[in-house]
Amino acid sequence: AQSVTQLDSQVPVFEEAPVELRCNYSSSVSVYLFWYVQYPNQGLQLLLKYLSGSTLVKSINGFEAEFNKSQTSFHLRKPSVHISDTAEYFCAVSETGTYKYIFGTGTRLKVLA
Amino acid sequence: EADIYQTPRYLVIGTGKKITLECSQTMGHDKMYWYQQDPGMELHLIHYSYGVNSTEKGDLSSESTVSRIRTEHFPLTLESARPSHTSQYLCASSGDRGGSPLHFGNGTRLTVT
Numbered sequence: 508a509q510s511v512t513q514l515d516s517q518v519p520v521f522e523e524a525p526v527e528l529r530c531n532y533s534s535s536v537s538v539y540l541f542w543y544v545q546y547p548n549q550g551l552q553l554l555l556k557y558l559s560g561s562t563l564v565k566s567i568n569g570f571e572a573e574f575n576k577s578q579t580s581f582h583l584r585k586p587s588v589h590i591s592d593t594a595e596y597f598c599a600v601s602e603t604g605t606y607k608y609i610f611g612t613g614t615r616l617k618v619l620a
Numbered sequence: 621e622a623d624i625y626q627t628p629r630y631l632v633i634g635t636g637k638k639i640t641l642e643c644s645q646t647m648g649h650d651k652m653y654w655y656q657q658d659p660g661m662e663l664h665l666i667h668y669s670y671g672v673n674s675t676e677k678g679d680l681s682s683e684s685t686v687s688r689i690r691t692e693h694f695p696l697t698l699e700s701a702r703p704s705h706t707s708q709y710l711c712a713s714s715g716d717r718g719g720s721p722l723h724f725g726n727g728t729r730l731t732v733t
Binding site: 511516539541543548549550551552553556558597599601603604606607608609610611612613 | 624626629651653655660661662663665668670710712714718719721722723724725726727
């Protein structure tokens, strides 16, 4: 069965430092992968997605994630974080041919001044 | 602008009351979903719909019910609210193509006293 693991529940990091938020999944078939961001008192917003093709995908605000099939991972990275990146980040997977999405438990990123 | 709307944003209600959480989308999506979100937990799918007059229960057992009489509208009803129903409820929709991301509303935070 599908599952998504985000091992880090909280990640504190200083402003302008790099950050990596880890995501591992399990599935026996091909998957689509997503990262969502949730700011306080808001719903989730799509940050980036991997459907096929290039394994490195990028968002417009400097985040990137790399699909690694052999390690079943889709880690999210940013080379230099801003205070405004403080939020909760959710990794999600959807198996091809289905319309169900499985979410991880989220990682709370706190950027410190 | 295409979007997905949830009302109310916050609701505090007494035990035993009947409540309906509203969700509407203007994107013409056939697929709609209700998720329950608790702190530190993954999002749990409680209901989904693939189109008008189609509703299915999700992976998390819920005492709520849903209806889908119109494409754009997917309300969730609790006949008799209990404190265990206290949670955040997120509505989402997605397009028909494989790998279409979920679009979320801002959520309804429900507190049952």
